[in-house]
Amino acid sequence: MILPTNLSSLSGLGRKLALRCLHKPTVKCRSYSELWAIAPDVSETVPSLLAIHFPLKETVWPTTLFIFPGATSGIGKGIALALAAEGCSLAITGRNERVLEEVVRLCWKAGLPQDKVLGIPGDLAKDEDCERIVLETLDHFKSLHILINNAGILVRGSLEELSADDFDRQLNINTRAAFLMMKLSLPYIIKTKGSIVNVSSNLSIKPIPGYLAYNVSKAALDQLTRSVALEVADKGVRVNAINPGVIVTEVHKRAGMDDKTYEEFLNYVKDLHPLGRVGNVEEVSRSVLFLVSQNASFITGATLPVDGGNSIF
Numbered sequence: 198m199i200l201p202t203n204l205s206s207l208s209g210l211g212r213k214l215a216l217r218c219l220h221k222p223t224v225k226c227r228s229y230s231e232l233w234a235i236a237p238d239v240s241e242t243v244p245s246l247l248a249i250h251f252p253l254k255e256t257v258w259p260t261t262l263f264i265f266p267g268a269t270s271g272i273g274k275g276i277a278l279a280l281a282a283e284g285c286s287l288a289i290t291g292r293n294e295r296v297l298e299e300v301v302r303l304c305w306k307a308g309l310p311q312d313k314v315l316g317i318p319g320d321l322a323k324d325e326d327c328e329r330i331v332l333e334t335l336d337h338f339k340s341l342h343i344l345i346n347n348a349g350i351l352v353r354g355s356l357e358e359l360s361a362d363d364f365d366r367q368l369n370i371n372t373r374a375a376f377l378m379m380k381l382s383l384p385y386i387i388k389t390k391g392s393i394v395n396v397s398s399n400l401s402i403k404p405i406p407g408y409l410a411y412n413v414s415k416a417a418l419d420q421l422t423r424s425v426a427l428e429v430a431d432k433g434v435r436v437n438a439i440n441p442g443v444i445v446t447e448v449h450k451r452a453g454m455d456d457k458t459y460e461e462f463l464n465y466v467k468d469l470h471p472l473g474r475v476g477n478v479e480e481v482s483r484s485v486l487f488l489v490s491q492n493a494s495f496i497t498g499a500t501l502p503v504d505g506g507n508s509i510f
């Protein structure tokens with residue numbers, strides 16, 4: 198990846214590194230420290246262009262603050278630990294306080310200083326909890342850059358089987374809470390020209406029978422993503438969604454599958470993914486990190502399938 202950079206807009210470590218690279222317009226390296234080591238010492242002249250080959254993870258802003266509901270399990274926990282390893286400030290939420298504390302400790306273990314990770318227990322079904330999550334985050338970190346709407350539940354059932362309450366329960370978390378979290382965070386994300394990623398599903402694109410409310414909740418989330426992206430593009434805020442295929446997490450068991458049924462399900466669905474397998478949490482985390490990074494600076498309103506080709510099969 199080549200990043201043309203106007204050095205006059207750089208500050209801090211980025212500027213220092215750029216200045217040290219004056220005589221090497223193109224530098225290949227795997228990390229900031231490696232770049233620092235190989236870059237020659239030069240005088241403090243500001244060039245107009247610097248081309249640096251950075252791997253994806255180095256382009257995530259190391260001090261950026263992420264807030265994401267649904268960080269106590271599966272995909273959210275994976276994203277939290279990946280960002281903690283990058284040194285990003287994190288506000289993470291979930292209903293299960295004990296598990297939330299455990300994830301906070303894992304973030305410390307991954308190298309994040311204690312004051313850079315805030316665990317805020319809360320239930321996204323409650324508007325007052327959504328408001329409190331955003332306010333406590335701002336109170337602690339003073340600004341907000343990135344929102345990852347990851348929390349989700351899976352309510353199984355066909356039109357015949359589902360009650361109206363089941364339908365509401367599904368949409369309340371997967372769609373309404375994502376709407377509310379975006380609404381509450383957006384004024385602060387606009388200030389920092391940050392970014393939003395909604396964790397949707399490939400079932401929004403290609404519904405399957407027996408998951409009616411879930412299919413609908415994620416299709417609505419995709420349209421919400423596109424609509425908000427249009428509304429805030431002129432403010433420099435990007436809004437995208439990712440659409441995973443089947444990923445090994447707790448979500449299906451939480452929806453009522455026992456261990457044996459889950460094993461059989463995984464075995465069956467792997468052949469529905471052209472790559473011949475189901476996905477893992479790291480593969481989804483990497484896609485989210487890409488979308489919030491500067492590597493995706495010209496991407497907004499996108500719904501990115503991370504599904505081994507399932508949606509085109």
Ligand SMILES: NC(=O)c1ccc[n+]([C@@H]2O[C@H](COP(=O)([O-])OP(=O)(O)OC[C@H]3O[C@@H](n4cnc5c(N)ncnc54)[C@H](OP(=O)(O)O)[C@@H]3O)[C@@H](O)[C@H]2O)c1
Pocket residue numbers: 266267268269270271272273290291292293294296319320321322347348349350370396397398399440441442443444445446447448449451
């Ligand atoms: N796994 C897949 O195959 C797959 C495929 C496509 C899309 N997705 C999507 O990926 C996202 C993450 O799912 P996952 O597979 O990682 O599932 P998971 O392991 O069940 O994790 C779900 C997360 O959402 C949180 N959550 C659920 N209801 C909540 C509520 N009312 N308030 C606050 N937090 C709540 C849970 O935290 P607490 O329980 O602590 O509240 C948990 O951290 C979901 O949006 C899901 O729809 C998953």
